[in-house]
Amino acid sequence: MKIHSITCLLILFLLIYIADVISAGRDFYKILNLPRTATLNQIKKSYRKLAKELHPDKNNNDPKAQERFQDLGAAYEALSDSDKRKIYDKHGEDGLKRQGGDDSFHDPFSSFFGDFFHFGGSRDDGHNQVPRGGDLVVDLYVTLEEVYNGNFIEVVRAKPVAKQTAGSRKCNCRMEMRTTQMGPGRFQMMQEQVCDECPNIKFVTEEMVLEIEVEAGVADGYQIPFIAEGEPHIEGEPGDLKFIIRIQKHSRFERKNNDLYTNLTITLQDALNGFDVSFPHLDGHNVTIKREKITWPGARIKKKGEGIPQHDQNNIVGDLYVTIDVDFPKGEFNDEQREAIKTLLHQESKNQLYNGL
Numbered sequence: 001m002k003i004h005s006i007t008c009l010l011i012l013f014l015l016i017y018i019a020d021v022i023s024a025g026r027d028f029y030k031i032l033n034l035p036r037t038a039t040l041n042q043i044k045k046s047y048r049k050l051a052k053e054l055h056p057d058k059n060n061n062d063p064k065a066q067e068r069f070q071d072l073g074a075a076y077e078a079l080s081d082s083d084k085r086k087i088y089d090k091h092g093e094d095g096l097k098r099q100g101g102d103d104s105f106h107d108p109f110s111s112f113f114g115d116f117f118h119f120g121g122s123r124d125d126g127h128n129q130v131p132r133g134g135d136l137v138v139d140l141y142v143t144l145e146e147v148y149n150g151n152f153i154e155v156v157r158a159k160p161v162a163k164q165t166a167g168s169r170k171c172n173c174r175m176e177m178r179t180t181q182m183g184p185g186r187f188q189m190m191q192e193q194v195c196d197e198c199p200n201i202k203f204v205t206e207e208m209v210l211e212i213e214v215e216a217g218v219a220d221g222y223q224i225p226f227i228a229e230g231e232p233h234i235e236g237e238p239g240d241l242k243f244i245i246r247i248q249k250h251s252r253f254e255r256k257n258n259d260l261y262t263n264l265t266i267t268l269q270d271a272l273n274g275f276d277v278s279f280p281h282l283d284g285h286n287v288t289i290k291r292e293k294i295t296w297p298g299a300r301i302k303k304k305g306e307g308i309p310q311h312d313q314n315n316i317v318g319d320l321y322v323t324i325d326v327d328f329p330k331g332e333f334n335d336e337q338r339e340a341i342k343t344l345l346h347q348e349s350k351n352q353l354y355n356g357l
């Protein structure tokens with residue numbers, strides 16, 4: 001009897017819980033495929049990846065694609081804004097709706113890829129006659145830390161946007177042949193410019209935030225295109241905007257493909273007696289080098305898996321090569337010390353010329 005009522009109570013709680021979950025709206029974390037502890041960078045990364053996959057232009061056959069794409073946009077909108085995220089975490093999507101504010105759903109897609117409507121490859125046939133504005137190419141300087149960890153860089157683009165204004169302008173002008181009868185049996189043919197009347201347009205500068213992903217392991221010179229974010233064209237399509245990754249020199253590490261190189265200076269004493277040093281990597285974690293044997297100048301120590309993740313496959317990681325440099329003491333030993341060193345090292349004198357090439 002008792003057990004029965006406890007079961008009833010449990011079922012009741014379960015029902016209340018389920019009802020609560022349902023009324024709380026969509027699970028934005030699940031839509032973005034992220035844990036609730038996700039960082040802003042992870043949210044941006046996940047949005048960018050999923051938006052590319054779920055874009056309706058790429059999923060023509062899937063009737064649910066549009067809906068999933070919108071869910072994704074709503075999830076990003078809510079979780080990428082720290083205030084909205086706090087409300088969502090406490091009260092769910094209903095909380096956000098109750099908060100009201102602007103109901104205008106702003107599609108974040110163009111912040112990551114450029115103009116929405118041109119996505120999907122319709123531009124690259126190259127055969128259409130539509131005039132195009134110029135492409136803009138911008139160098140984007142990034143640090144080696146950003147290449148190691150991955151990052152998003154926000155760039156505010158002041159973009160000229162065409163707006164209709166009063167009056168009209170001549171447009172779509174072309175040359176046409178006109179034939180006029182001058183008299184019996186006499187015609188004159190003339191080329192004449194013919195234009196249409198279009199609504200007048202002026203360019204207004206609008207600010208737009210572009211989110212540029214510096215993907216982990218990206219190479220110097222890598223291009224990130226933003227479709228249709230280049231110079232506008234009054235009678236055609238805008239050009240594209242391209243960012244080119246330029247990796248800045250780093251004070252401690254040098255990159256070659258997926259590998260990193262660095263130099264480490266140790267004392268002669270440590271070179272002979274062994275040493276144990278730690279130094280911070282590009283994300284702050286410590287790399288430790290411990291040796292008990294003698295280390296000679298120019299020795300190269302390989303730390304496996306401490307290089308740069310491979311761009312297209314982040315689980316493949318390069319190595320770190322540490323070249324040892326020995327700081328010899330300056331000055332001079334006295335006779336007694338010289339004898340002590342001789343006894344200790346016990347090395348035969350050796351003079352050998354060689355060609356180091």
Ligand SMILES: *[C@@H]1O[C@H](CO)[C@@H](O)[C@H](O)[C@H]1NC(C)=O
Nearest residue numbers: 251252253254261262263323
């Ligand atoms: C290490 O030292 C060598 C020789 O001085 C130099 O050519 C190289 O650039 C150094 N590497 C780094 C990562 O600083």
Ligand SMILES: *[C@@H]1O[C@H](CO)[C@@H](O)[C@H](O)[C@H]1NC(C)=O
Nearest residue numbers: 277278279280284285286287
């Ligand atoms: C790295 O090592 C240094 C000293 O060797 C230490 O002070 C620091 O706390 C360590 N950092 C991490 C993240 O373990």
